[in-house]
Amino acid sequence: MHPKRTAFFVSDRTGITAEMLGHSLLTQFDGMPFQEVTVPFIDTPEKAHELVAQINERGVIQGARPLVISTLVDTEVSRILAGADACYLDCFQTFIQPLESELGLRSSHTVGRTHSAHDVLNYHERIEAINFAMGHDDGVSTRDLNDADLVLVGVSRCGKTPTCLYLALQYGVRAANYPLVPEDFAAMRLPASLSHLKGKLYGLTIQPERLMQVRNERRPGSGYANLANCQFEVREAEALMRQEGIAYLDTTHKSIEELATTILHNARLQRRIY
Amino acid sequence: MHPKRTAFFVSDRTGITAEMLGHSLLTQFDGMPFQEVTVPFIDTPEKAHELVAQINERGVIQGARPLVISTLVDTEVSRILAGADACYLDCFQTFIQPLESELGLRSSHTVGRTHSAHDVLNYHERIEAINFAMGHDDGVSTRDLNDADLVLVGVSRCGKTPTCLYLALQYGVRAANYPLVPEDFAAMRLPASLSHLKGKLYGLTIQPERLMQVRNERRPGSGYANLANCQFEVREAEALMRQEGIAYLDTTHKSIEELATTILHNARLQRRIY
Numbered sequence: 001m002h003p004k005r006t007a008f009f010v011s012d013r014t015g016i017t018a019e020m021l022g023h024s025l026l027t028q029f030d031g032m033p034f035q036e037v038t039v040p041f042i043d044t045p046e047k048a049h050e051l052v053a054q055i056n057e058r059g060v061i062q063g064a065r066p067l068v069i070s071t072l073v074d075t076e077v078s079r080i081l082a083g084a085d086a087c088y089l090d091c092f093q094t095f096i097q098p099l100e101s102e103l104g105l106r107s108s109h110t111v112g113r114t115h116s117a118h119d120v121l122n123y124h125e126r127i128e129a130i131n132f133a134m135g136h137d138d139g140v141s142t143r144d145l146n147d148a149d150l151v152l153v154g155v156s157r158c159g160k161t162p163t164c165l166y167l168a169l170q171y172g173v174r175a176a177n178y179p180l181v182p183e184d185f186a187a188m189r190l191p192a193s194l195s196h197l198k199g200k201l202y203g204l205t206i207q208p209e210r211l212m213q214v215r216n217e218r219r220p221g222s223g224y225a226n227l228a229n230c231q232f233e234v235r236e237a238e239a240l241m242r243q244e245g246i247a248y249l250d251t252t253h254k255s256i257e258e259l260a261t262t263i264l265h266n267a268r269l270q271r272r273i274y
Numbered sequence: 275m276h277p278k279r280t281a282f283f284v285s286d287r288t289g290i291t292a293e294m295l296g297h298s299l300l301t302q303f304d305g306m307p308f309q310e311v312t313v314p315f316i317d318t319p320e321k322a323h324e325l326v327a328q329i330n331e332r333g334v335i336q337g338a339r340p341l342v343i344s345t346l347v348d349t350e351v352s353r354i355l356a357g358a359d360a361c362y363l364d365c366f367q368t369f370i371q372p373l374e375s376e377l378g379l380r381s382s383h384t385v386g387r388t389h390s391a392h393d394v395l396n397y398h399e400r401i402e403a404i405n406f407a408m409g410h411d412d413g414v415s416t417r418d419l420n421d422a423d424l425v426l427v428g429v430s431r432c433g434k435t436p437t438c439l440y441l442a443l444q445y446g447v448r449a450a451n452y453p454l455v456p457e458d459f460a461a462m463r464l465p466a467s468l469s470h471l472k473g474k475l476y477g478l479t480i481q482p483e484r485l486m487q488v489r490n491e492r493r494p495g496s497g498y499a500n501l502a503n504c505q506f507e508v509r510e511a512e513a514l515m516r517q518e519g520i521a522y523l524d525t526t527h528k529s530i531e532e533l534a535t536t537i538l539h540n541a542r543l544q545r546r547i548y
Contacts, residue, residue, distance in 0.1 A: 002377075014535035016444070017294040021345065023548060024291060025369055028347070028381035036548070040535050067376065069369070071295065073302070087376040089369045095299055095343070102341065102361040103276075107302035124491075126530060130436050134408065162404050165439055169530065170290070217398075256400060256443065261288035261314050274297060274310070 003064040004033040008055060010070040010081060012111045015040035021091055022069035034067075042072070043111055048080035055084040073111045122172070122273040129168035129175075129272065136176030137161055142193040145176055149269055151197055152177040153190075153241070154204035155233045156224075157214045159251035159259060163204065166260040172272030173264065185236035190244055202267055203241040203248025204259070208234045210252045277338040278307045282329060284344040284355060286385045289314035295365055296343035308341075316346070317385055322354035329358040347385045396446070396547040403442035403449075403546065410450030411435055416467040419450055423543055425471055426451040427464075427515070428478035429507045430498075431488045433525035433533060437478065440534040446546030447538065459510035464518055476541055477515040477522025478533070482508045484526045 007026055009019040015038045026034050042048055059066050066086045072078040078093050096107050135141055136148065138161065145151065150167070152160045152175060160177035167173040184191055194201065206214075208230040215225035223229055241248050247266060251259055264271065281300055283293040289312045300308050316322055333340050340360045346352040352367050370381050409415055410422065412435065419425065424441070426434045426449060434451035441447040458465055468475060480488075482504040489499035497503055515522050521540060525533055538545065 005377075014531045016531055016535065017291065017298060019548075020291040021295060021365060021369075024345065025366065025373060028370060028383065029373070029377060029379055030382055032377065032379070040539055065376070067373070071298065073298075087372065089372060091295060091365060091369070092299065094368060095295075095363050095365070096302060098361065098363060099299060099303070099341070102339070103279075103303060103306065105303055105306070108304055109302065123529070127436060127488075130439060134411070134435075137408070161408075162401060162443070165404060166443060169436070169440060169443060214401075255397070257288045257290055261290065265314055274293075 002032055004035060004062055005064045005066060006035045006037060006055075006058045006062060007067040007069065008051075008086075009036065009038045010042055010051065010068060010072065011038075011040050012043040012072055012074060012077060013040065015071075018069055018071045018091065021071075022067075025069065026067075042077060042081075043074070045076055045080055048077045052080060052084040055086050059085055073109055075109060125172035125272045126169060129172045130165070132174040132176070133161075133164040133168045137164065139178040139191075139193075145193065145197060147174060148176045148197070148200055149173045150175040150202055150263070150267060151194065151200050152202055152204055152263075153180055153194070153246065154248070155180055155206070155211065155230075155237045157211060157218065158204045158206040159256070160204055162256045163251075163259045163263070166256045167264065170257075170260060171264055171269075173269055180233075180237045180240060182233070182236075184240065185233070188236075188240060188243065190240070198244070198246075201244075201246045202263055203237075203246045204251050205234060205238055205241075205248050206250065207252040276306055278309060278336055279338045279340060280309045280311060280329075280332045280336060281341040281343065282325075282360075283310065283312045284316055284325065284342060284346065285312075285314050286317040286346055286348060286351060287314065289345075292343055292345045292365065295345075296341075299343065300341075316351060316355075317348070319350055319354055322351045326354060326358040329360050333359055347383055349383060399446035399546045400443060403446045404439070406448040406450070407435075407438040407442045411438065413452040413465075413467075419467065419471060421448060422450045422471070422474055423447045424449040424476055424537070424541060425468065425474050426476055426478055426537075427454055427468070427520065428522070429454055429480070429485065429511045431485060431492065432478045432480040433530070434478055436530045437525075437533045437537070440530045441538065444531075444534060445538055445543075447543055454507075454511045454514060456507070456510075458514065459507070462510075462514060462517065464514070472518070472520075475518075475520045476537055477511075477520045478525050479508060479512055479515075479522050480524065481526040 009022045011018045019038045055066050068086045068088045070090045071092045156179050164175040164177050167175045211230040212227045283296045285292045293312045329340050342360045342362045344364045345366045356362050430453050438449040438451050441449045485504040486501045
């Protein structure tokens with residue numbers, strides 16, 4: 001039995017990079033009872049000293065040295081953290097030196113570079129993409145559909161909305177989504193408003209058993225959520241997409257990040273933001 | 275004049291971690307003309323060998339060794355990439371060994387751990403949070419507002435919607451948003467539907483000049499977008515929030531990630547997903 005350990009993900013900014021990398025490293029140790037704590041905005045020596053005290057205290061209480069995984073741009077702040085009684089891995093400091101050697105340049109060690117330069121442009125593209133996704137969710141409007149970078153199609157509740165929103169937020173991609181419904185299956189053709197958008201269509205599908213679960217959370221016991229109906233809709237939607245030559249992905253075992261990234265990659269979309 | 279260099283962000287999964295860390299490292303080298311390329315899903319030796327050929331070709335064409343920043347779990351795939359004529363930094367392999375020593379355990383080196391275990395639960399929480407944000411955008415519904423983890427308030431177009439969506443996608447937090455409008459300023463009190471939610475309210479504000487730009491993109495030349503009106507609304511909204519004891523953040527120079535993370539942190543919200 002291993003003692004419980006705390007893993008601190010520390011950053012001078014949002015901590016999102018540190019926690020993503022740190023979490024992914026820790027998932028490689030099966031069954032270890034980690035307690036994960038993200039600590040953003042550690043951007044002064046004072047805050048760093050306070051955090052060191054917290055880390056040391058946690059180590060004493062748990063009887064196991066904490067892990068500290070950080071992305072700290074400021075060398076002074078990183079040096080202070082390195083003084084904690086912990087296993088300290090600084091993802092930023094570890095890699096900035098080999099990059100300096102390779103490039104023959106000193107880095108600026110300035111906190112907050114990541115977002116500063118392109119903020120206004122990125123912000124604008126993201127807002128436009130989010131507005132687009134929200135204005136074109138679930139086939140609610142077919143206006144300006146020509147401005148879409150992508151139109152996701154698939155049965156109701158297969159994951160179109162979160163995928164569109166993630167594409168908008170992470171990549172600035174303007175993604176609409178349009179449900180495939182029983183009347184499309186009866187006609188065995190795409191809704192008229194999509195017929196001229198063939199090059200922009202991408203499909204999502206889902207295992208009928210999973211679809212049944214998701215729909216039952218929304219409308220328990222309905223015909224809509226019934227397994228036979230889910231099987232019918234998924235089978236017909238897949239047949240329609242194959243007939244129309246629309247590539248599609250199964251969302252059942254994929255995270256929203258994986259869906260968005262796979263589509264960006266497979267459909268060779270240009271991201272609009274970094 | 276430095277030659278242009280390509281930086282490859284390589285991953286066996288989505289590449290999001292590699293590109294976030296890599297991009298943040300590169301922004302430390304002012305004015306260097308990097309070309310950033312994300313290469314996700316490099317999960318077989320064959321794909322790795324193909325990529326090595328691409329990397330080497332790029333180096334020859336540009337006359338400068340490419341940079342390769344990766345998060346590769348599979349040691350064989352990483353070893354192949356290390357054979358490229360490039361400056362190679364593997365964020366995963368670099369840190370997994372010190373972690374193994376610290377923990378006294380071998381890691382599983384299994385690709386795809388990050389999302390596997392909690393997929394279904396996380397997916398559910400995210401979907402619920404996204405549905406909540408979309409169903410409670412811009413004060414569109416006050417139903418179930420008690421289920422909100424957070425209600426963002428502020429003038430129209432100050433950044434409430436993207437912040438709510440980011441909180442939903444990244445943290446599974448259920449965030450509603452509600453606009454403060456001229457009739458609230460005339461009464462100098464909160465809308466009645468918010469008065470019982472005081473502990474959940476958080477404010478956003480924005481510099482009037484920036485608000486004018488944003489509103490002009492939406493409704494050019496309108497009274498709504500006029501500078502004097504933007505100045506009035508921002509001043510009144512800030513006065514109202516101060517009067518009601520609502521903490522608020524200025525969105526003008528912050529990215530959506532920074533806004534979401536700062537609010538999560540300051541309002542001590544519990545994230546629902548990892």
